[in-house]
Amino acid sequence: MSIEVRNISKSFGSFRALDNVSLHVEQGELVSLLGPSGSGKTTLLRIIAGLETPDPSQASAVIFDGENLTTLSAKDRGVGFVFQHYALFRHMSVFENIAFGLRVRPKATRPSDDVIKAKVMELLRLIQLENLAERFPSQLSGGQRQRVALARALAIEPRILLLDEPFGALDAKVRQGLRRWLRRLHSEITVTTVLVTHDQDEALEVSDRIVVMNHGKIEQMGTPEEVFHKPANEFVMDFLGQVNLFHARVEGQSRKLMVRPFDLDIVTTKSSDSAVPAKITRINAAGSAVKVELTSEAGDAILVEIPHDKHRGLNLKVGDAVFVSPRESKVFFEDYAI
Ligand code: ADP
Ligand code: MG
Numbered sequence: 001m002s003i004e005v006r007n008i009s010k011s012f013g014s015f016r017a018l019d020n021v022s023l024h025v026e027q028g029e030l031v032s033l034l035g036p037s038g039s040g041k042t043t044l045l046r047i048i049a050g051l052e053t054p055d056p057s058q059a060s061a062v063i064f065d066g067e068n069l070t071t072l073s074a075k076d077r078g079v080g081f082v083f084q085h086y087a088l089f090r091h092m093s094v095f096e097n098i099a100f101g102l103r104v105r106p107k108a109t110r111p112s113d114d115v116i117k118a119k120v121m122e123l124l125r126l127i128q129l130e131n132l133a134e135r136f137p138s139q140l141s142g143g144q145r146q147r148v149a150l151a152r153a154l155a156i157e158p159r160i161l162l163l164d165e166p167f168g169a170l171d172a173k174v175r176q177g178l179r180r181w182l183r184r185l186h187s188e189i190t191v192t193t194v195l196v197t198h199d200q201d202e203a204l205e206v207s208d209r210i211v212v213m214n215h216g217k218i219e220q221m222g223t224p225e226e227v228f229h230k231p232a233n234e235f236v237m238d239f240l241g242q243v244n245l246f247h248a249r250v251e252g253q254s255r256k257l258m259v260r261p262f263d264l265d266i267v268t269t270k271s272s273d274s275a276v277p278a279k280i281t282r283i284n285a286a287g288s289a290v291k292v293e294l295t296s297e298a299g300d301a302i303l304v305e306i307p308h309d310k311h312r313g314l315n316l317k318v319g320d321a322v323f324v325s326p327r328e329s330k331v332f333f334e335d336y337a338i
Helices: 042-047 092-102 114-124 142-155 172-189 200-206 223-227 234-239 306-316
Strands: 003-012 013-024 030-034 059-066 078-082 160-164 192-197 209-214 217-222 244-250 253-259 264-267 276-284 292-297 301-306 321-326 330-336
Touching: 003 042, 003 078, 013 217, 013 253, 030 042, 030 200, 042 078, 042 160, 042 192, 078 142, 078 172, 078 209, 078 234, 092 142, 092 321, 114 172, 172 200, 192 200, 200 223, 200 292, 209 234, 217 234, 234 253, 264 301, 292 306, 292 321, 301 306
Parallel strands: 030 192, 030 209, 078 160, 160 192
Antiparallel strands: 003 013, 003 059, 209 217, 244 253, 253 330, 264 321, 276 292, 276 321, 292 301
């Protein structure tokens, strides 16, 4: 099922939470809405779900597979929803929690007990909790509870899965595991999925495409590689990872140079005109790359990431005077007024 969102705005009083947003999600895609807190992600997701109505406009529409659903209620849209704090029914076992959406169907469309059992067991296999069917939510870890919440949303065979920071309340290690798990699950079931997150690493790892949002508007839409390596603007570059900002004169014009820490190099002799003299203030070798903090002559703080073997070769020490040199191809320029 594809999703098309057309010219959607949403105001709360005089505050505009969404400002003329349009986007398209292909059948089977996993698309993330990524942006800082308050950027309108949840509001957009709730409008797709039918839990919130957009501002009235001739041009606006929410379309599933060519069918305009703008006036259809949430329960008729066939969406599965998982929130950050998804309250499972405490007095029901894992099995019954997952079965719930099928059990409450009107008699005419309710599956038989055998069919429900087979369906729930299949979902338990999918979330890798086959052995915990009889447990109660209080006997599960946070990560296990969110997997049950996902199975519960999937039980009704939703046309679309909407996830609002589903791992937001869990600690970093569990989140990482669940991200990979979600990606594998999605490739197995390929239900069209929209995931809301403020965590750029999560979005970069799990998404087919990322929609970067800020102040109720879309800043950029693209694959993880595109938004990371070809950011449309300063906001996207800054939001998707650490960035160094330099002010410089390039070909007579004032420019802002934005360079990621791993797109900078450290050299001990001035290799080119663009090499900036700087003094090392801190070296942190914990992690997959060595993080070297420096201060330029102009007083700018600079962060450079270099591979461990390069660091060993250079034999860098705090206090060393070196040169920082950008790898030309990856520099992001921005004109600015002075
Ligand atoms: P996000 O999910 O990106 O953090 P939200 O969509 O929840 O952002 O909210 C976007 C903005 O709209 C926020 O400033 C929020 O305070 C405001 N907002 C959201 N829902 C309501 C509401 N029901 N009433 C008033 N303001 C709201
Ligand atoms: Mg939100």
